[in-house]
Amino acid sequence: MNTQQKPKAKPSPGPAPRLGRPARRAALVVHVIASAGWLGLSLGLLALGITAATDGSPATVEASVRAMKLFADWLLLPAAFLTLLSGLLLSLGTVWGLARYRWVYTKFWLTLATTTATVFALRPGVNSAVTAVAAGGPLPDAGDVLFGPVVSLSAYVFMTVISVLKPWGPTRRGRRLRAPARRALQDASARR
Structure with missing residues (x-):
């Protein structure tokens, strides 16, 4: 009786697991809705920032920056994440x-950068504007309420465009991963 066990074979490295069609469609719907919401929130923040920076009425300025704070604190981060x-x-x-x-790689890094900028630049800028205006002073710097929305809106429009057009082709890694499949296809057609 042999008591030694054979070592279990390691699974062969195959293709990465893929989402099934229903899961992929659900994730795509969530992604499009969240992205469109984030873009819309940025457009709304820009409109409020322009109003705060250009209106002379202290009540309008305060209402605008308070609305910006509400959007930035409660809606922007969930949409971003x-x-x-x-x-x-x-x-x-x-x-x-x-x-x-x-294009996918670019979108990922831009989304990560704009999420980070939302946390560390846009929200603190809006919060400092609210603090100054609530204390009865003027808007300290129009850039606090304009710069973040302009940059983020520009990034989201650019990401939307590249999502639709899918430019630039594969990365070096993508070409390397496609090479074995292309060779197998060529071998199969050569055998015919």
Whole structure:
């Protein structure tokens, strides 16, 4: 009787797991809604920032920056994180991959950068504007309420455009991963 056990074979490295069609569609719907919401919130923040920076009425300025704070504190971060997470799920769970195509890679890094900027630049700028205006003073710097929305809106419009157009082709990693499949296809057609 042999008491030695054979070592279990390691699974062969196959293709990355993919989302099934229903899960992919659900993730895509969530991603599009969250992204569109984030873009819309940025447009609303820009309108409020322009109003705060150009209106001479202290009551209007205060109402504008308080509304900006409400959007920034309660709506912007959930939309940003939901966009980031659903986009990451889509990229890792579909054939697009995270680092296979330049447009996906660019969108990921821009989404990460704009989420970070929302936390560390936009929200603190809006909070300092609210503090100054609530104390009865004027808007300290129009840049606090304009710069963040302009930058984020520009980034979201750019990301929307590249999502639709899918420019630039595969990354170096993407070309390397496609090479074995292309060779197998060529071998199969050569055998015919």
